[in-house]
Amino acid sequence: MNFVALRMLTGDRAKYFGLVFAIAFCTFLLENQTSIFANILRRTASQILDVTDAEVWVMDPQTEYWEQTKALKDTDLTRVRGVPGVQWAVRLFKGNPVAKTLKGKFAVSFLVGLDDATLAGAPRKMLMGSWERLREPDSVVIDKAGYILLFPNEPLEVGRTLEMNDHRVTIVGISDAAAPFASLPVMHARYSEAVNFLGRERTELSFIIARPAPGVSPEELTARIGARTALRARTTQEFMWDCVRYYLKNTGIPVNFGITIAVALVVGAVVAGQTFYLFTVENLKQFGALKAMGVTNPRLVGMILLQAASVAALGFTIGTGMAATFFEITLHKLATRGIVLMWQCVALTGACILFVVIVASVLSIRRVLVLEPAEVFRG
Amino acid sequence: MAATDLAVSCHDVRKHFGEGETRIEALRGVDFSARFGELTFLVGPSGCGKTTLISVIAGLLDRTAGELAVLGTRMDDLSGTARVLFRRQNVGFVFQQYNLLPALTAAENVAVPLLTAGMPRKEAVDRAKSLLSRLGLESRTDALPRALSGGQQQRVALARALVHEPRLVVCDEPTAALDHANGEAVMGLLAKSAVHPDRGVIVVTHDTRVFHYAHTIARMDDGRILEVTRPNGSSRTPGPGKTSSSPEEVFA
Numbered sequence: 001m002n003f004v005a006l007r008m009l010t011g012d013r014a015k016y017f018g019l020v021f022a023i024a025f026c027t028f029l030l031e032n033q034t035s036i037f038a039n040i041l042r043r044t045a046s047q048i049l050d051v052t053d054a055e056v057w058v059m060d061p062q063t064e065y066w067e068q069t070k071a072l073k074d075t076d077l078t079r080v081r082g083v084p085g086v087q088w089a090v091r092l093f094k095g096n097p098v099a100k101t102l103k104g105k106f107a108v109s110f111l112v113g114l115d116d117a118t119l120a121g122a123p124r125k126m127l128m129g130s131w132e133r134l135r136e137p138d139s140v141v142i143d144k145a146g147y148i149l150l151f152p153n154e155p156l157e158v159g160r161t162l163e164m165n166d167h168r169v170t171i172v173g174i175s176d177a178a179a180p181f182a183s184l185p186v187m188h189a190r191y192s193e194a195v196n197f198l199g200r201e202r203t204e205l206s207f208i209i210a211r212p213a214p215g216v217s218p219e220e221l222t223a224r225i226g227a228r229t230a231l232r233a234r235t236t237q238e239f240m241w242d243c244v245r246y247y248l249k250n251t252g253i254p255v256n257f258g259i260t261i262a263v264a265l266v267v268g269a270v271v272a273g274q275t276f277y278l279f280t281v282e283n284l285k286q287f288g289a290l291k292a293m294g295v296t297n298p299r300l301v302g303m304i305l306l307q308a309a310s311v312a313a314l315g316f317t318i319g320t321g322m323a324a325t326f327f328e329i330t331l332h333k334l335a336t337r338g339i340v341l342m343w344q345c346v347a348l349t350g351a352c353i354l355f356v357v358i359v360a361s362v363l364s365i366r367r368v369l370v371l372e373p374a375e376v377f378r379g
Numbered sequence: 380m381a382a383t384d385l386a387v388s389c390h391d392v393r394k395h396f397g398e399g400e401t402r403i404e405a406l407r408g409v410d411f412s413a414r415f416g417e418l419t420f421l422v423g424p425s426g427c428g429k430t431t432l433i434s435v436i437a438g439l440l441d442r443t444a445g446e447l448a449v450l451g452t453r454m455d456d457l458s459g460t461a462r463v464l465f466r467r468q469n470v471g472f473v474f475q476q477y478n479l480l481p482a483l484t485a486a487e488n489v490a491v492p493l494l495t496a497g498m499p500r501k502e503a504v505d506r507a508k509s510l511l512s513r514l515g516l517e518s519r520t521d522a523l524p525r526a527l528s529g530g531q532q533q534r535v536a537l538a539r540a541l542v543h544e545p546r547l548v549v550c551d552e553p554t555a556a557l558d559h560a561n562g563e564a565v566m567g568l569l570a571k572s573a574v575h576p577d578r579g580v581i582v583v584t585h586d587t588r589v590f591h592y593a594h595t596i597a598r599m600d601d602g603r604i605l606e607v608t609r610p611n612g613s614s615r616t617p618g619p620g621k622t623s624s625s626p627e628e629v630f631a
Contacts, residue, residue: 003494004480004483004487007480007483007487008480008482010482011480012481012482286478286480286481289472289474289480290495292437292439292466292472293466293467293491294463294470294492294495295463295467295495296460296463296464372439372440373439374431374434374440376439376472377430377433377474
């Protein structure tokens with residue numbers, strides 16, 4: 001009887017495609033909005049996640065997220081290095097100097113100062129030039145998006161100059177640093193130079209990044225550093241979630257996206273659910289005839305569930321394909337670079353679609369189960 | 380007449396819908412029987428209880444009171460599921476509005492009772508095509524119902540009612556939606572292909588033009604059988620209803 005169920009489903013092409021596309025668009029909307037939301041929040045921690053060689057971040061106890069820093073004392077670095085289980089620990093500076101081109105174009109930038117000796121904390125992806133050239137005096141590495149912002153319509157090339165805090169600096173590399181939350185250029189320089197590009201303050205040590213010794217977990221090390229130095233120590237993942245939580249709590253992003261996602265869910269669920277329910281209701285006469293001919297209730301339930309599962313699977317697949325295509329197109333745009341379709345959002349949307357289809361199926365099944373087969377004699 | 384001659388036997392069958400002021404007495408003590416090898420017509424004005432009676436006989440509706448035996452089986456002895464399986468195996472239906480599944484071809488529609496019984500699809504469809512050929516629809520086996528005329532659709536419905544060789548066929552106004560010629564053709568086909576010594580056929584109709592096909596006519600009004608006649612003058616044992624083979628014998 002499975003083929004009967006599927007033929008009933010696909011027999012009326014208009015209804016069938018309506019049903020499939022209702023689920024497909026619901027899937028697309030949910031995956032699209034949740035992925036954009038998650039990716040934008042992830043951007044709040046882009047510069048943290050770009051650091052792949054350290055697993056532990058140490059900061060002032062009052063620091064809540066990446067943007068908010070209070071400089072540490074130089075002696076804090078020594079104290080952290082003295083904690084058992086630290087394989088190495090180095091300085092990291094973060095500032096927001098204004099970078100100016102010779103043509104007068106300027107932009108506030110993210111400037112990250114890397115440890116002079118090790119260059120630890122640099123993103124691994126380099127498009128042009130090399131990290132080693134940062135050892136040259138007055139040099140910076142800029143991300144591609146920042147380069148295009150400062151040098152619009154000009155080819156990517158190293159050797160161009162910028163002015164920062166009356167310092168003339170040379171671009172020695174172009175990186176593919178992850179996009180920050182605010183679309184600002186991301187620059188990397190040696191720590192000793194970065195502090196000068198911004199303007200000297202009494203203390204400049206924004207963060208200490210560290211790596212645990214073999215056998216020591218990052219979580220274990222953060223606990224030890226916290227206990228011994230009274231500084232705030234977080235693993236990379238913890239610090240990323242700190243940033244996400246901060247933006248969730250203190251900005252309108254979750255509310256705005258939440259409303260959009262809720263509307264997408266409600267509209268999609270109602271349209272998809274109601275379409276499927278109406279599909280069953282319009283076929284009640286056929287189900288009644290089958291009941292009269294001796295098709296048992298469990299078999300009818302199986303037929304409805306098969307119809308629901310088929311239409312949900314097809315709609316979800318098409319919707320996911322649409323979402324994947326959308327993100328594939330936008331992935332390479334400057335403003336939306338790095339925003340991808342997240343598998344977690346696909347799974348979450350799948351669960352939502354499954355829930356909607358189950359609810360619609362249960363309502364449909366109820367109508368069929370209470371249907372008197374004698375109804376078929378009533379014209 | 381022996382009880383085993385009877386495909387259906389009802390005694391004092393009652394059925395009401397609703398309660399209190401909305402209570403409707405659809406069947407008010409029906410005594411009725413239908414014999415194997417015969418076309419038994421159930422006739423009467425609209426609303427007299429014909430459809431309710433065949434629904435009760437076919438196991439589609441539960442009666443309120445009375446005794447009912449179908450193909451020698453007391454329906455009270457069957458649980459809900461057993462009754463569905465009994466219906467699947469033993470009863471064929473022809474509906475007034477055909478009730479063909481619009482997405483299935485004629486042959487697939489005919490195959491539904493076989494598929495329901497678990498027969499593999501190809502075998503079921505082949506058997507359905509063979510039956511449709513015997514009913515003169517060999518060129519229409521792959522047509523969808525919407526491409527068939529009313530008469531053709533009713534012939535497909537008839538094939539569907541017979542394909543699993545049921546021992547009881549219940550037809551509800553099979554000619555009501557057809558013109559005279561098609562009505563005659565369908566009834567002729569029904570008489571020719573459905574009547575079988577081991578099968579009872581009950582036809583609900585008020586199409587007087589086809590009464591001559593009946594072996595027995597039970598006239599019904601106001602929820603009761605008023606009269607049972609045998610228009611073809613058959614010399615076989617007396618017809619259903621209040622005959623020498625009373626329902627009491629069946630339920631004894």
